[in-house]
Amino acid sequence: MEPAGFITDILIPALSQGLVVTLQLIVLSAPFGLLLGIGISLGRQYGGKNLSNICKLYVIFIKGCPLLLLLFILYFGLPSVGITLTAFAASVIGFILCNAAYNSEYIRGAILSVKDGQTIAAQALGMTKWQVIREVVLPQALRRAIPGLSNEFIYLIKYSSLAYMLTVIELSGAGKLVATKYFAYNEVFIAVGIVYLALVTFTTVAVHYLEKRVAVPGMIH
Amino acid sequence: MDVTSILAEWTPYLIGGISLTLGLVAIALGIGVALGLPFALVQVYGPRPAKAAISAYAWFFRGLPVLVLLFLFYFGIFPAMGLDLPAFFVGAVVLGLRGAAYQSQIFRGAIQSINEGQMIAALSLGMTRLTAIKSIILPQSLRIALPGWSNEYPEILTDSAICYAIGVAELLTRTSQIVAVTYVTMPIYLCCALIFILLNYAGMRVIHVVEKRVAIPGFGAGAG
Numbered sequence: 001m002e003p004a005g006f007i008t009d010i011l012i013p014a015l016s017q018g019l020v021v022t023l024q025l026i027v028l029s030a031p032f033g034l035l036l037g038i039g040i041s042l043g044r045q046y047g048g049k050n051l052s053n054i055c056k057l058y059v060i061f062i063k064g065c066p067l068l069l070l071l072f073i074l075y076f077g078l079p080s081v082g083i084t085l086t087a088f089a090a091s092v093i094g095f096i097l098c099n100a101a102y103n104s105e106y107i108r109g110a111i112l113s114v115k116d117g118q119t120i121a122a123q124a125l126g127m128t129k130w131q132v133i134r135e136v137v138l139p140q141a142l143r144r145a146i147p148g149l150s151n152e153f154i155y156l157i158k159y160s161s162l163a164y165m166l167t168v169i170e171l172s173g174a175g176k177l178v179a180t181k182y183f184a185y186n187e188v189f190i191a192v193g194i195v196y197l198a199l200v201t202f203t204t205v206a207v208h209y210l211e212k213r214v215a216v217p218g219m220i221h
Numbered sequence: 222m223d224v225t226s227i228l229a230e231w232t233p234y235l236i237g238g239i240s241l242t243l244g245l246v247a248i249a250l251g252i253g254v255a256l257g258l259p260f261a262l263v264q265v266y267g268p269r270p271a272k273a274a275i276s277a278y279a280w281f282f283r284g285l286p287v288l289v290l291l292f293l294f295y296f297g298i299f300p301a302m303g304l305d306l307p308a309f310f311v312g313a314v315v316l317g318l319r320g321a322a323y324q325s326q327i328f329r330g331a332i333q334s335i336n337e338g339q340m341i342a343a344l345s346l347g348m349t350r351l352t353a354i355k356s357i358i359l360p361q362s363l364r365i366a367l368p369g370w371s372n373e374y375p376e377i378l379t380d381s382a383i384c385y386a387i388g389v390a391e392l393l394t395r396t397s398q399i400v401a402v403t404y405v406t407m408p409i410y411l412c413c414a415l416i417f418i419l420l421n422y423a424g425m426r427v428i429h430v431v432e433k434r435v436a437i438p439g440f441g442a443g444a445g
Contacts, residue, residue: 063375064418066382069393069410077406158286165288165386172289185297189289197284 011178011191018174019195025088025160025170029095030153036096037103037149038138044104045111046133055104062101068162070094075166091163099156106148110141143214150207157199171195224408231399238395239416245313245381245391246374246424252317253373257324262354264329275325282322287383290315295387312384312391316377324373331366332358364435371428375421382417392416 043055062070075090085093114137122132164173171192179188228235260275267275282290295311306314335358343353382393396413400406 061414061418064379064421065414066379066393066417068382068385069396069414069417072393072397073407073410073414076400077410080406158284161286161288162383172286172292175289176292179292179296185292186301189293189297192289193281193285193293196286196289197281200284201280 006182006184006187007191010182011188014174014178015171015191015195018169018171021088021163021168021170021174022157022160022199025091025095025163025168026156028092029099029156029160032096033099033103033152033156034149036100037107038142040100040104041107041111042133044108046129059101059104062098067094067098067159068165070098071162071166087163087166087168091160091166091168095156095160095163098159099152102152102155103145103149106145106152107141109148110143110145111137113144114140140219143211143216143219146207146211146214150203150210153207154200154203157203158196161196224405227399227403227405227409228412234395234399235392235413235416238390238392239420241309241389242378242381242391243420245309245316245384245389246377248313249316249320249377249381250373252314253320253324253377256318256321258328260321260325261328261332264325265332266350266354279322279325282319287315287319287380288386290319291383291387308384308387308389312381312387312389316380316384319380320373320377323376324370327369327373328362328366330369331362334365335362364437367428367432367435371425371432374424374428378417378421378424 040055040058043051044059045052047055071091071094074085074094075087078085078090118136119132122136123129127135160170161172163170164176167173169177175188175192179185182188260278263271264275285293291312294315295308299306299311339357339361340353343357344350348356381391384391385394385397388394392413396409400409403409
C-alpha cells in the first residue's frame with residue numbers, strides 16, 4: 001500500500017524527472033529526424049538510380065523492422081562490431097533513424113504533389129536543380145507535409161517510451177520503477193498516461209497553430 | 222560456433238516465436254475490426270453521448286504509448302479486476318483495443334465518404350436504416366477502407382514486438398534469448414529483422430490480392 005503523501009512526495013518528483021528525460025529524447029531526435037527525412041526523400045526523388053535505391057531500401061528496412069529491435073541492434077548489437085553507445089545515445093539514434101524513414105515518406109508524397117510545371121518553369125527561368133528544390137519545391141512540399149510530419153512527431157512522443165527497454169529511465173521507466181516499488185500500478189500508469197495524453201494533445205493544438213502560421217495565403221493544399 | 226549452425230539449431234524455437242507473433246497480430250486485427258467497425262457506425266449514426274464516448278475511447282488509446290498500455294493492463298487493470306491473464310492474451314487484447322481506436326477512424330472516414338444521397342434514396346425505397354447500412358453503405362465503404370486499413374497490418378506487426386516488455390515469448394523475445402545464450406548478436410538480430418520484414422511483405426501481398434479480388438470494376442476509392 002502506498003504511504004501518505006505518495007503522490008506529492010514520491011510520484012510527482014519521480015515522474016517529473018522522467019518527463020525531463022522524455023523531453024530530452026524528443027527534442028534531440030525530432031530535428032535530426034526531420035533533416036534526415038528531408039535528405040532521404042530528396043535522395044529518392046532527385047538522386048541517381050543508386051542513391052534512390054539505397055534510400056528506398058533504407059525506408060523498407062526501417063518500416064519493416066520493429067523499433068524495439070532497432071534499438072536492441074544499436075545498443076546490444078553494435079558493441080560486437082566495436083561501436084559502444086550509451087543507452088541514451090542509442091535511443092536517440094534509433095528514434096532519429098526511425099522518425100526519418102517515416103518522415104521521408106510524407107515529404108516525398110508532398111514533393112510529388114508539387115506540379116511538374118513549376119520545376120520546368122523554374123528551370124526555364126535559369127534556376128539550377130538545387131535552387132529549384134530549395135526555393136520552389138521544398139517550401140511548398142514541407143507545408144503540405146505538416147499533417148503527416150506532426151503525426152510522426154506524436155508517434156515519436158509515444159515511442160520514446162521504448163528507451164526504457166534500454167534502461168533509460170524516462171517517463172514510462174520512472175513510472176514502472178515507482179509502480180513496482182509501491183505496488184501501485186493502476187495509479188501510477190494512469191498518471192503516466194495523463195502526462196502522455198497532455199503531451200500529445202498539446203502537440204496537436206500546437207501543430208494546428210503552426211500550420212496556420214506558416215500557411216501561404218491563397219496557396220491551396 | 223558459426224552463425225549457420227546456431228540458426229539451424231534454433232530454427233524451431235524461432236518458428237515458435239513467429240507463430241506467437243502472428244497469433245498476436247491475428248487476434249489484435251480481429252478485435253480491431255470487431256470493435257472498430259461498430260465504433261465507426263456509432264460515431265456516424267449513433268446518438269450524441271455514444272459518439273462522445275467513442276471519441277474519448279479513441280483519444281485515450283491513440284494518445285498512450287503501447288508500452289504504457291501494456292503495463293497498465295498487464296500489471297494494473299486486469300489484476301485489479303481479479304483476472305490473472307497470460308501475457309500473450311493481454312498483449313493481444315491491448316494491441317486489439319488500440320487497433321480498434323485507429324480502425325474506427327479509418328472506417329468512419331470511409332462511411333462518411335459515401336454520398337449521403339444514397340442513404341436517403343435507400344430509406345425512400347422503404348429500407349430500414351439497418352438494412353441500408355448493411356446492404357448499401359457497408360459494401361461500398363469497406364472496400365474504400367481497405368487500403369487505409371491495410372496499413373494496420375504492418376503497424377500491429379511491428380508493435381507486437383513491444384509485448385517483449387511483458388514477457389510474451391514472441392519473435393523478438395526469443396531472439397533476445399538466443400542472443401543471451403549464444404553471445405552472437407548482430408547476425409541473430411539482423412536475421413530477426415529480416416523475418417519481420419518478410420512477414421510484413423508477405424502480409425501486404427495477401428492484402429493486395431484480397432483488395433483485387435473484392436474490387437468492383439469501375440468502382441475505386443477515387444470513383445466513390
